[in-house]
Amino acid sequence: MPPVPSVTPDWAYERQHWRRGYFRVAGVDEAGRGAWAGPVTVAAVILPGLATEYPFRDSKQLTAAQREEYAAEVRRVALAYAVEHAWPDEIDRLNILGATHAAALRALERLTPPPQALVTDYLKLRTALPLSAPPKADALSYSVAAASLLAKTERDAVMRELDAQYPGYGFAAHKGYGAPAHRAALEELGVSAVHRRSFAPIRRLLEDGEGGLFPAWA
Structure with missing residues (x-):
């Protein structure tokens, strides 16, 4: 298997929430926003707040085999995760950003236990939860990298279907x-x-x- 890319996420954004007492931090990311066909797919993942190092990386930095392997590991270790799709009819009705937001909120609603704070890849959701939305968060945050892996592998499976x-x-x-x-x-x-x-x-x-x-x- 090719080596893990050198860009390594960490817990910096999650720690900002942990310091305020919000320990269930969900990472949120999407796949397929720029595609011409198929759904946009959004995943939300809460990893255990143990500051553990994981092999999770931005899905774009990995091979297909690595993505599948690490996505399985995300499902194994996550405290909670959910994946939602917004299909073309919803995208055409709401526009791509609106549909992405809607799918993200549906995914977050399905998390059990529920999140106390969020880190997203520059997705500025309308939510009452404390939110960090830095650009390139899928390369910087373990939680968002984990969400990127689930979103990408789930959407790829849909496109094969x-x-x-x-x-x-x-x-x-x-x-x-x-x-x-x-x-x-x-x-x-x-x-x-x-x-x-x-x-x-x-x-x-x-x-x-x-x-x-x-x-x-x-």
Whole structure:
């Protein structure tokens, strides 16, 4: 297995809450916000407040095999965790940020025991809970890194299922993002039921007619 990346999270943001007496700190992160198809997936994780070192890292820094291994470890050690999806109809109705927030709040509501404070990857949720929302928190906080692992692996599994349901789009490979193969499939097959119609590339394709050419992108 490749070595663990050198960027190492720590407990700095969690400790800010621990000092105030909030020991159940949930990390929150998402996967799939920029994709053209499929859900945006949000995970919330409360790790034991023992300041233990974990191999958890921002999921983007890891191989697929590492992500699966560490996600299983998250489920094993977490005090509580939950994963929620916001599907394209919700994304189109609320916009991507609103749908991400809604899915995050649903995930937090499912945590048992409930969180006392939150650390998110720059996701400024409307909540009464004490909140730290630094940028790049998935690389800096163990709790957010753990959430990133669950969000990414759960969403990847969903996209593999959608690949079987909607053959030809290549969802298992590009996970719904705007890869050249995805654009080519849209030109040939048109827009599927799991594409986000409010996203500009999909909206423009629909405006041109599903039989029209996919618009060129720089």
